[in-house]
Amino acid sequence: RIKASGLKLQLCTNETQATRADFVRKLRNLGFDVSVAEVTAPAPAACHLLRERGLRPHLLVHHDLVPEFAEIDKTNPNCVVLGDAAENFTYANLNEAFRLLIGMEKPVLISLGQGRYYKETDGLKLDVGAYMKALEYACDVQAEVVGKPAKSFFESALAELGVPAEQAVMIGDDIVSDVGGAQRCGMRALQVRTGKFRSVHSLPQPAPILPHPASAPPSLLHTL
């Protein structure tokens, strides 16, 4: 309906359990007409940053995300890239990433998002942000966050749309990563009551709440 209305659309995802190509394949299988160019995701943004600064990452990410870093030099790591590694968040892997960081003269930790948790069919799961905090505390460093809610991430999505912040609306269920990040970037934001929505969370600025994305009335689309 958004596309049919003539509005521009960009999907801003912190998905780091799959490549963008896999992510788009999943959406297309669900019946959504989406292309890779319409997706803004953390891993390509991180690759850009790594190349720019000559960083060679040790990856603590999901197996399925590794192909996004195929072109990146990973020998003799001088930084750690942390994603939602899920089952790869083992005690051994966390200790390994920690040891590399603490052994660096100036530890560089790049985190693909800073979400607190997310919901899967079998329940809530700790997101990358929790593990980021663990490594930040242990190494006394501050992670550089690539992905929502980083301002640079929303700005890159706006650039791809060719739309200024004040003419764009972010729709999402995460109060920090989606709504807060977009608001700090000068966009308006809508929170949906799906997924991880919890009524107890407060907002920096009040945002309208949608029971479900599909419930957005046609009039709303016209006001965007």
Added chain:
Amino acid sequence: RIKASGLKLQLCTNETQATRADFVRKLRNLGFDVSVAEVTAPAPAACHLLRERGLRPHLLVHHDLVPEFAEIDKTNPNCVVLGDAAENFTYANLNEAFRLLIGMEKPVLISLGQGRYYKETDGLKLDVGAYMKALEYACDVQAEVVGKPAKSFFESALAELGVPAEQAVMIGDDIVSDVGGAQRCGMRALQVRTGKFRSVHSLPQPAPILPHPASAPPSLLHTL
């Protein structure tokens, strides 16, 4: 040498991978003449707190520490007790503790220490503090720390010694848990260059540094 000099001695440990009895057994096997009463440790302190407040813990601790909680009601948990669980820090166990906490109306997280990391023969390992930070962030709560550097922990050790803070000296290798905690409690502190000592860490107050505990000159003991 400390005992022989007539000074009082209390061992303040954040050891949460074993019961106090096991800990003392290990020290005695290494040739140290130590009794359980000379050891201040987090688990007994946590049990005291749990009983006092009618809390029923879900334990995310090391297997070998579980016996310390034998007398505690653990049915239908209304708090989470976090220790250095080591190999028990699995993705599944962390998610389980997280889900219990986030499901509580007012999440209560009790952490047996807040150390950043420690050294074992096979290298540095993330300590309980890192996992505490992960759960704090995910659940937007602040953990109650039992163990070093909590003031109550040092006070309880001083009470067992029957010595006021200004007449006691803490000796340890951890800049935060040992030195910082003792200083905030009004004690003097010595940092030893063993274990996790790193020269880059700065102190709230400068503390004398010993190359090794055994290198303390006899004159030092007289000045304590």
